[in-house]
Amino acid sequence: MRTRLALATLGAAAVAVIAPAPAPAQASEITTYIIGGSTVSSAPWSAQVYANGRFTCSGTIIAARWVLTARHCLSPSMSVRVGNVRLGSGTAATVTNTYAQNDLALLALGTSISTSYSPLASSDPPVGANNSIYGWGMTCYSGCSPSTQLKTATVRVTGFTSDAYGGRAIRSTRVNGNAWKGDSGGPQYHNGLQVGVASTADGSATQNYGSVAANRSWIRSVSGV
Template identity: 55%
Template sequence: MLVGMAVPATAAEGAGEARPPAAQAAPPIIGGYLVTDADAPWAASIYRNGAFTCSGTVIAATWVLTAAHCVGSGLTVRAGSVYRAQATTINVTDHQVAPKGDLALVHLASGHETTYSRLADTDPPVGSTNQICGWGRTGYNGPLSEQLKCADVRVTSVSGTCLDHRYGPAICTTKINGNAWSGDSGGPQRYNDQQVGVASTADGRSEQTYGSVPAGRSWIRSVAGV
């Protein structure tokens, strides 16, 4: 969940600077546009005890990147299709949470070969147009999306002035043609074909915060080797 957009693993929270947004519920994309398997071969969805919980990305054969508030007991992952119901279910052996920030890595029981999400080493520029993706709600009180959606957002601040749900370095954005909401938690923010963020909180109307991938890069390398 998004806090506002993604509070822990299934809800979302309102975004803000210098402190995490107020808690709400995890988001799916409101507005934006539908994408195909060719657009997002790295797409993954997170389930807890058989129920859809969050979005995520496949970053290596046996590793999925998502939000820390998304993980817990009874995890499985679906990957291989932007249509959640058509994706392959993969068992999970373990998960690890970043020492700082709303990031987590989920270890798959079997390898999933695809084009993996490339991870950025630096935050995107303030003012740049980024893309966010997820299976969250398609309206403030609307249903979850069965097909992956993405939307364009504008970066308003980055690590140092923007914090995620766990008070870690984050990237704050406002909507251009869509925004994150409940169910989008754990999903990616992308810039120049690289993943720069992981959905953490949102207000469900315009603003969202994504945990900074560059800030957690050394931890990700130490765990997943990528």
């Protein structure tokens, strides 16, 4: 069984356990966080995604007015904070519109943000590659508070599968950390390029990230990036 990775509120405990071909769910049903790994001192492209004023997911700012995150993170009232690794800090911006394909989502911002943007890959990483994942979250499986600082971990690509909405996804396994309860929408990088967006995980070692390359033409058509 796999679990979708979004966090509706910082105190949320319930998650929705789903089968390999899940039906769409609401953000309030689902959660993720990096277990293990280490903290990050600088990540100007990082984005904190908020629903109804509360932190819910991770993401990346890919252009002055665009944030990339997961579709299952979407809610009617959204905002972001960008450019700071400390949870609750950074430049705030409202979300004026949302767009989705598979388990990827684009958030249109009401304010232009000047920072270093996340570069996007046009091809998937090879099987066997060591990639980096990023997100805010708890440091253990239960009984821990979410990390107040952005975390990163190394994972190894083991193959390809489907994301939470049936799109192509990169499957990876833990090297020194793994995604769980709080990282939804967070990035996976290979050779400095964002290759994935956190979608689902099994809670112990395996995570599936929606493929940026498979959705690259859609991202370009919506955002111009």
